Every structure is written in structure tokens, then in C-alpha cells.
Amino acid sequence: MTKAFQTLKGMRDVLPPESARRRALVDRFASAGTLAGYGEVVVPLVEELGVFERVGEATDVVTKEMYDFTDRDGTQIALRPEVTAGVVRAFVQHRPLVPWKVWYSGTNFRHERPQKGRYRMFDQVGVEVLGVDDPDVDAEVIALAVAFFAELGLRRVRLLINSLGDHGDRERYTEAVRAHLEARRAELSEAARDTLGRNPLRVLDSKRAEDAEAVRTAPVVADFLSDDAAGHYQRVLAGLDALGIEYEEAPRLVRGLDYYRRTTFEFVADALDAAQNAVGGGGRYDGLAEDLGGPPTDGIGFALGVDRLLLTCDAEGVFDAPQHTLDAFVVDLVGGDAARDLTHLLRANGFAADRRFGGGSMKAQMKAADRSAARVAIIVGEDEVAACEVTLRPLRDDGSSQRRVARSALVDELRAFLQ
RNA sequence: GUGGCCGUAGCUCAGCCCGGUUAGAGCGCCAGGUUGUGGCCCUGGAGGUCGGGGGUUCAAGUCCCCUCGGUCACCCCA
The missing domain is CATH 3.30.930.10 (Bira Bifunctional Protein; Domain 2)
Incomplete structure (x- = not known):
């Protein structure tokens, strides 16, 4: 492996x-x-x-x-x-x-x-x-x-x-801080003594309790400006x-x-x-x-x-991740052609659309549609194909307003629905 | 670079202290209940080199060592 x-x-x-x-x-x-x-x-x-x-x-x-x-x-x-x-x-x-x-x-x-x-x-x-x-x-x-x-x-x-x-102010200030801290070297933490050698100003950032007093009494830049x-x-x-x-x-x-x-x-x-x-x-x-x-x-x-x-x-508790939602999810009960073609058609018309690959039972496809957070399911079964129609089922309510529309009118119907 | 704590299923974790049959739960996933309708519910299923390596032992997820990773603090910085 x-x-x-x-x-x-x-x-x-x-x-x-x-x-x-x-x-x-x-x-x-x-x-x-x-x-x-x-x-x-x-x-x-x-x-x-x-x-x-x-x-x-x-x-x-x-x-x-x-x-x-x-x-x-x-x-x-x-x-x-x-x-x-x-x-x-x-x-x-x-x-x-x-x-x-x-x-x-x-x-x-x-x-x-x-x-x-x-x-x-x-x-x-x-x-x-x-x-x-x-x-x-x-x-x-x-x-x-x-x-x-x-x-x-x-x-x-x-x-x-x-x-x-x-630049000059900073130099003079740095020297003053160095002198101040050197004089109190004994009371500083080991880490602070180490920092003092390389970069005295950094000691002022110390969070260690031992250094607090020396930092508190250190010269203030304002006096060197x-x-x-x-x-x-x-x-x-x-x-x-x-x-x-x-x-x-x-x-x-x-x-x-x-x-x-x-x-x-x-x-x-x-x-x-x-x-x-x-x-x-x-x-x-x-x-x-x-x-x-x-x-x-x-x-x-x-x-x-x-x-x-x-x-x-x-x-x-602010600035949540933007909720990504689909406009439509195509549910295909006739072998996959409808899912392939309708999804493509919808996307070409500017809709956010998806489908479930591998088909599966209607239940599986509807479940996928639900999970995708799509606003509507476009269902295509034998009946719809025979009538040149598709079923448009809203997913965000109880679905009772589901209806069938002519396939040729799908884009317009969907656009109207999403208004 | 230093120190504390933690690594068990995709996720969150129980089991480890007091080694011992096929390692569990919830959530998620898949399927069925409902052969054309998601969300709720019920049933079933798949899924695990117990982070990795070594050691002790008849036997290690469990004990010891090393190592990798995560996490928190120091240091420093965004």
C-alpha cells in the first residue's frame, strides 16, 4: 500500500x-x-x-x-x-x-x-x-x-x-531603552536579556511578568520625537x-x-x-x-x-460563509438523457443547475436535490417525455404547488418562478 | 526552538487507568419500507493498517520507547 x-x-x-x-x-x-x-x-x-x-x-x-x-x-x-x-x-x-x-x-x-x-x-x-x-x-x-x-x-x-x-529619533530612543534595560538587567527574564542584546525595543513587547516593571518604567518614544x-x-x-x-x-x-x-x-x-x-x-x-x-x-x-x-x-458571530444555492436540480427517470441535456440547457441560460450522476431511484435523486439546496426540482419521467413536458416542483415549501409545463417553455417558466 | 495535552469509522467521540473472544455509539453516507416525489420516521448495509515504527508479553487499541501529526502556551507575529 x-x-x-x-x-x-x-x-x-x-x-x-x-x-x-x-x-x-x-x-x-x-x-x-x-x-x-x-x-x-x-x-x-x-x-x-x-x-x-x-x-x-x-x-x-x-x-x-x-x-x-x-x-x-x-x-x-x-x-x-x-x-x-x-x-x-x-x-x-x-x-x-x-x-x-x-x-x-x-x-x-x-x-x-x-x-x-x-x-x-x-x-x-x-x-x-x-x-x-x-x-x-x-x-x-x-x-x-x-x-x-x-x-x-x-x-x-x-x-x-x-x-x-x-530614523535618528528611533536610534536615540533605542539607545535610551537599551541603557535603561541594561541597568536593570538582573531583574529581567532570561529571554528578555537575550532579546536585549539583539533588539532592545522588542523587550518592550514582552508579556512576561518579571519584565513588567522594567518595561513600565522604560523611556517613552514621545520624548524623543x-x-x-x-x-x-x-x-x-x-x-x-x-x-x-x-x-x-x-x-x-x-x-x-x-x-x-x-x-x-x-x-x-x-x-x-x-x-x-x-x-x-x-x-x-x-x-x-x-x-x-x-x-x-x-x-x-x-x-x-x-x-x-x-x-x-x-x-x-459575523460574516458567515455565503450560502451557495442552486436554482434547479434535474431529476431524470428516463435513463439520463434528460438530466444531461436539461442541465446543460439551464446553465446555458444562466441558471445554476445540477443533477445526480449515475441516476438512481427517484427517492435518491430527490434526496440529492434536497441536499443541493436547489429552489426547484425539474422532474422528467415517462409521462413528461410523452407529453413533451417537465414537472416543476418547488423544494422550499411542501411542494404542493408542483405543476407541469411544456418543455419548450421551461426556461421562461423557471425564470418567472424564481422571481 | 522549549513545554503541556491529544491522535480509535468521512465527522464528533466512548473503550486505554486494572492488557484477553468477531473494536462500539451518534451524526453522515448507501439501500429498502413508499416499483413517479425530498425534508420526518422505521429497518438494514457499507465503512476502521485503533497516526506510524520498535519493544515488553502466551496475548497490545490498552503498558514502555521513538517518531510523525494536531492542539494550546512560551518565543514571535498576521
Whole structure:
């Protein structure tokens, strides 16, 4: 007996009807993006390793979670762990007119231990805007995400926001945090001490109780912002206020990717009791285009995790899978020709129609019709064939209004019935 | 990468602690009851390498080890 293969760890199949729900979610996102003037961008799932390394040398995402390997010609390549880097690479490569506003949906890969809401292969939807420094675009981007949550029916998603300042601000702040934490090294958890060496800001994200005090007393970025960065941040907040978008300032919100500058934000789902409750996040990455060999270009965007979004919808009891229903189900008692031909005829006329292969008893076919959730059964037996008619039996009531119609009038009769 | 819990029919699970005839249930599926009428009901049927490998034993779904997978938490992040 041959081995029965199964999906790799952390990777999943998505089958109907769940697949329809995912598609519906992406469709909604696409509409929201289009409405705001964003075009779809499709970038490769695989890039040169260097593209993703710009995401941050000190981050877990690139140091230990990347699916990287050597291509046949020796090139170091990797499956994308996120899409922003690829989109910015595309911007640098093609130099579209700015502002360049794009949305995307796609799959990413991170080699992590799976748990609820975290898989090795996961989908994200997101937007990016390149070439605009205006703080109003920060507000626009955030508003887009917030509107999308609302459209899904989500009510319990909180917006956390912070500013990390310009490059220089961030450096000075990082040093201050490092000094603060070094002075309290003894009281930190072992994991935190380890993180401190590589990336001091990340310690601020620690959930460990031992670290709480040191984190609580740590310097706050706000005190390190340049006038320029502070002004930008205030304008963003003013924009959110004007648009009626609620937010919580989170002075220690740092986020995992190194390229963030100035505005950073995160969306947290209160309905998720799991540890993985961040459904999305984003911010400015004003230096990234330059890091990828392009001209200095401002940029901002966000990414939302499709799996977590759907889990959140489950938790809030909203955005059910779209109910797929058929218009008609053909029941054939005369050998199969009618099922074959009528189903084809109905589909050619725009009706959603199906039948049962292999025929079977009338009971079996009616059962199949019922299960298909079709609105009406089209029954063809000896009597109907002899009279050049078909029986039209409604399936959503008790069927008492069943009647026979001329076969030549089927399309019109069905159309009238479905009105 | 670290730790806890869990892998028995398509699905949800019982059986495992205290090894012992043909491994069970509900749901689903198929068929019949009703030879031209679905949903409800009744009857019957198909379907299982007990995740995989090794060990202990006269005997392993049950005990031990390894391994793979799932799940939850840490870490990190969407």
C-alpha cells in the first residue's frame, strides 16, 4: 500500500464552504480598495533573499523564520514572509508615478511552530502607498482598514497607534531603552536579556511578568520625537479624530519589523481569547525604498491576517460563509438523457443547475436535490417525455404547488418562478 | 526552538487507568419500507493498517520507547 500523503506541518487545505468565505472576504477587501483609488498589485511569492533581509536583520522573521534555499544556479532565494518588501522592490524596479496606491491579497510563509491563528502558510490582505509624506494618507490608510472591519461586521477591533519617530529619533530612543534595560538587567527574564542584546525595543513587547516593571518604567518614544515627527503624528491623530475613528495611543507599541518609522499601528481583536490576537498592523517605512536601491521614497501600509480575521468573525458571530444555492436540480427517470441535456440547457441560460450522476431511484435523486439546496426540482419521467413536458416542483415549501409545463417553455417558466 | 495535552469509522467521540473472544455509539453516507416525489420516521448495509515504527508479553487499541501529526502556551507575529 502506498503512503497517504498529507499537508506539511502548519499548512492547510481550504475546502468548500470555507473557501467561499475566504474568497468573499478578499472580494470585499478588493472593493474597499478600489473605492479608495487603490489598484491591485501582484508580486512574486519568491524573491532574492536580500529583498526580505531588509525587513530587519535583527528580527525573528528574517533570522529564524524564513523559508530560504539555494536555487539551481546558486542564487539565494526565499518564500516571502510578508509582502511589503516585495511591493517596494516592485516600486523601485518599475518606478510608477507617485502616489502609487496598491492593494494585494496573497500567501506568505514563516517557519514557526503553528498554533491557533498562526500557520506556516498564511494569507494576508493589505495596502501600500508609496511616495506620499502627507500625514493625511496615514489617516486614509487606517480609515480603510477600519471601514473594512466594519463591513465584515466586526465591532470589537481596537486600533493601537504610536510614532517611532524618524530614523535618528528611533536610534536615540533605542539607545535610551537599551541603557535603561541594561541597568536593570538582573531583574529581567532570561529571554528578555537575550532579546536585549539583539533588539532592545522588542523587550518592550514582552508579556512576561518579571519584565513588567522594567518595561513600565522604560523611556517613552514621545520624548524623543523630532519636531517634524511629532507634528506629523499629531496631524495623523487629528485626522483620525476628524474621521471619527477611535484609537488608543500605545507608547510602547514597537512592532516586529525593523523598517517602521514614524506612524505605527496595530489592530487587536478583543473577541479572540487566543494569544494571537493581533489581526493586523502596519505603519510607515520611509527608508525602505532606499534600502532596496531606489530613490528616497516615503511609504506606508498595513497587512491584515486573513485567518485571524476569519477567526475573529467566528468569535463575533459575523460574516458567515455565503450560502451557495442552486436554482434547479434535474431529476431524470428516463435513463439520463434528460438530466444531461436539461442541465446543460439551464446553465446555458444562466441558471445554476445540477443533477445526480449515475441516476438512481427517484427517492435518491430527490434526496440529492434536497441536499443541493436547489429552489426547484425539474422532474422528467415517462409521462413528461410523452407529453413533451417537465414537472416543476418547488423544494422550499411542501411542494404542493408542483405543476407541469411544456418543455419548450421551461426556461421562461423557471425564470418567472424564481422571481 | 522549549513545554503541556491529544491522535480509535468521512465527522464528533466512548473503550486505554486494572492488557484477553468477531473494536462500539451518534451524526453522515448507501439501500429498502413508499416499483413517479425530498425534508420526518422505521429497518438494514457499507465503512476502521485503533497516526506510524520498535519493544515488553502466551496475548497490545490498552503498558514502555521513538517518531510523525494536531492542539494550546512560551518565543514571535498576521
